[in-house]
Amino acid sequence: MLEVSAALKQGQITPTELCQKCLSLIKKTKFLNAYITVSEEEAFKQTEESEKRSKNEQSLGDLDGIPIAVKDNFSTSGIETACASNRLKGYIPPYNATVVQKLLDQGELLMGKTNLDEFAMGSGSTDGVYSKQYREKRKQNPHSKNEDLDWLITGGSLGGTAVAMSAFTCYVALGSATGGSTRNPAAHCRLVGFKPSYGLVSHHGLIPLLNLMNVPGILTRCVDDAAVVLSVLAGHDTNDCTTVQDPIHPFIWFGRCEQTITVFLVQRAKVIEVSIPHTSYSIVCYHVLCTSEVTLNMARLDGLQYGHRCDIDVSTQSMYASTRQEGFNDVLRGRILSGNFFLLKENWENDFIKAQKVQRLIANDFANAFNSGVDVLLTPTILSEAVPYLEFIKEDNRTRTVNMAGLPAVSVPAARPNQGLPVGLQLTGHAFCDQQLLTVAKWFEKQVQFPVIQLQELMDDFSSMITQGLPSVPST
Numbered sequence: 445m446l447e448v449s450a451a452l453k454q455g456q457i458t459p460t461e462l463c464q465k466c467l468s469l470i471k472k473t474k475f476l477n478a479y480i481t482v483s484e485e486e487a488f489k490q491t492e493e494s495e496k497r498s499k500n501e502q503s504l505g506d507l508d509g510i511p512i513a514v515k516d517n518f519s520t521s522g523i524e525t526a527c528a529s530n531r532l533k534g535y536i537p538p539y540n541a542t543v544v545q546k547l548l549d550q551g552e553l554l555m556g557k558t559n560l561d562e563f564a565m566g567s568g569s570t571d572g573v574y575s576k577q578y579r580e581k582r583k584q585n586p587h588s589k590n591e592d593l594d595w596l597i598t599g600g601s602l603g604g605t606a607v608a609m610s611a612f613t614c615y616v617a618l619g620s621a622t623g624g625s626t627r628n629p630a631a632h633c634r635l636v637g638f639k640p641s642y643g644l645v646s647h648h649g650l651i652p653l654l655n656l657m658n659v660p661g662i663l664t665r666c667v668d669d670a671a672v673v674l675s676v677l678a679g680h681d682t683n684d685c686t687t688v689q690d691p692i693h694p695f696i697w698f699g700r701c702e703q704t705i706t707v708f709l710v711q712r713a714k715v716i717e718v719s720i721p722h723t724s725y726s727i728v729c730y731h732v733l734c735t736s737e738v739t740l741n742m743a744r745l746d747g748l749q750y751g752h753r754c755d756i757d758v759s760t761q762s763m764y765a766s767t768r769q770e771g772f773n774d775v776l777r778g779r780i781l782s783g784n785f786f787l788l789k790e791n792w793e794n795d796f797i798k799a800q801k802v803q804r805l806i807a808n809d810f811a812n813a814f815n816s817g818v819d820v821l822l823t824p825t826i827l828s829e830a831v832p833y834l835e836f837i838k839e840d841n842r843t844r845t846v847n848m849a850g851l852p853a854v855s856v857p858a859a860r861p862n863q864g865l866p867v868g869l870q871l872t873g874h875a876f877c878d879q880q881l882l883t884v885a886k887w888f889e890k891q892v893q894f895p896v897i898q899l900q901e902l903m904d905d906f907s908s909m910i911t912q913g914l915p916s917v918p919s920t
Contacts, residue, residue: 445615445669449506452498459494459509463487463553466511470555470613478607480516480574482556483523487511490553497551506672508551513614515602516557517564518544518660519649523554527651528572529562531771532751541649542681543618543660550676555614559604562773564620564653565738567628569603570833571775596830596865599629602661606633609663616673617663622653623730624825624843626661627855631825631868634857634894636885638662638670641876642850643688645674646681654737657847667856667886674878688876718818720809725802726845732786732799739783742768742776807849814874820884821872825855829865843870852878854885857894866894 451457470482494509503509514520517527519537526532540548548554561571569575598606602619606629609617619626621639630637639661647658660677664670679692747753747767754766772780786795813821825843846853852875855868871888873881 445510445664445666446506446672448615449508449510452509453503455498459491459498459553460488462509463491463511463555466553466555466613469611470608473607473611473613476607476611477574478558478604478611478613479513479556480526480528480559480604481524483520483554484556486523487553487555490548490551494551494553504549504551507547507616507676510552510616511555511614512547512552513555513558513605513608513617514544515560515564515605515617515619517560517620517651517653518557518618519651520544520554520557523557525557525651526573527563528560528574529771529773529776530573530752531745531768533573535751537649539649541660542646542683543677544649546676547616547618547673552616555608558602558608558617558619560619561601561603562776563651563738563742564601564622564625565775565779567600567624568597568833569600569629570597571600571773573773595833597632597833598830599632599826601625602663603629605663606630606635606637609633609635609665615665616669619661619663620647620650620653621659621661621847622657623734623847626663627825627843627853627868627870630663630855631857631870632830632866634866636664636667636670636857636889637825637855637868638664638674638882639846639853640674640678640878641852642847643686644692644852644876644878645677646679646684646687648681648683652737652741654734655741656733656737657850659847667854667882667889670854671879671882671886674882678878715822716818718813718816718821720806720813720845722802722805722809723845726806726848729799729802729806730844730848731782732795733803735779735783736786736796736799737783738776738779739787742772742780745771747771803848806845810845810849810851810872819873820881823870823872825868825870829861829863829867846870846872849875851875852881854881856885856889856892858892859894 467484470479497503516525518541519525519539521537521540525535525537559569559572559574561569562573602625605617605619608614610633626639627637640659642659645660647660650658650660652658662670662673680689681687745751746764752771754763754770756762756766785791851872853870853872855870857866858869859867861867871881871885
């Protein structure tokens with residue numbers, strides 16, 4: 445991104461040319477099903493403004509004229525925000541999410557809204573309404589070796605956003621991060637996925653899945669780009685009482701800061717094993733907390749104010765029931781059912797309150813590890829490289845516990861094991877030590893020197909795909 449920003453400032457390329465290139469790639473890669481909505485008209489309007497600033501030498505900064513994509517669960521004024529669900533089809537928010545507005549204020553160009561699991565509930569980006577046809581094919585013949593199903597999972601829930609980044613249809617992307625939704629796809633798609641500390645970045649305008657863990661996530665191709673975006677997004681928001689009150693100063697990533705951390709890592713750093721003993725309970729704990737909050741958050745979608753509403757008018761109760769039956773998929777209905785069970789009076793103490801206590805124990809485990817002298821924790825981001833859709837099983841990963849503790853974490857591309865597919869390593873830092881974490885991640889990135897995906901390499905792959913006549917696939 446910073447290279448493109450420099451090219452824009454030097455006049456080597458104009459915002460209009462860059463926007464047209466990205467829109468062209470969106471059309472060429474439509475078979476990837478990365479975008480739900482392409483905001484071409486809005487992008488060109490923003491491009492005109494960027495062009496004027498460029499000609500008058502009044503650039504707003506490094507992000508001016510840079511194309512971005514936004515996961516379809518962030519509110520965008522005048523652009524449909526459906527969360528890949530029939531329930532919100534046609535809903536057009538009257539305002540922008542705070543993080544979206546901050547990026548637009550910096551002159552970025554919004555290319556469109558990207559695909560995801562319905563309401564961000566999933567880990568493969570296969571459960572959204574825009575991927576329904578592929579699930580139906582699997583149900584019809586679950587043991588088929590048909591190449592229509594022989595495509596790789598990108599991770600989720602923001603698989604569409606990761607694909608949009610990898611396909612060069614944008615240079616920065618926003619997604620939600622609740623239990624690994626940013627780092628998981630980043631690891632699969634050779635990207636940097638960053639989850640800030642809870643409270644550092646506003647989640648106002650982010651349609652919630654799990655309020656106490658939801659934070660906006662950042663997808664870029666390198667750590668430097670993530671740091672630049674975080675510098676813009678971090679800070680207090682009057683619309684979000686969970687954000688920090690203290691002023692946030694622009695982060696410094698170069699010069700003395702980088703030299704200091706390099707000397708520290710080379711001369712003084714030690715690698716030791718630490719224990720996070722309550723991690724084994726995280727799956728059940730997350731399930732109880734997540735489904736309980738999903739039940740409460742989805743209760744507002746009753747069909748009266750916005751989104752889908754069924755035609756049944758026998759009674760208000762019938763209208764409610766039918767609207768939710770038609771609007772929510774099986775995964776969502778299952779979570780609502782589970783959440784209502786955990787919130788029953790007779791289950792409240794034994795299930796929900798106990799899950800909250802376990803969450804606190806997990807957070808304490810991280811605190812104890814950091815208090816023992818550890819600065820950064822290093823773990824795999826995911827347990828394997830991307831798998832074909834037919835082999836996809838929703839399994840545990842190493843990302844959920846970080847959200848339960850509210851800590852910052854970043855996934856950085858690290859290797860290409862057996863099949864030549866990328867995997868990532870996750871670095872986790874102290875709460876609100878995001879700058880330190882990203883500085884270490886940058887050092888790690890320089891040591892590994894994992895090859896960044898190149899546009900020409902990508903175009904050659906697309907040409908090969910088209911020549912072979914491969915079928916359309918959802919966010920892969």
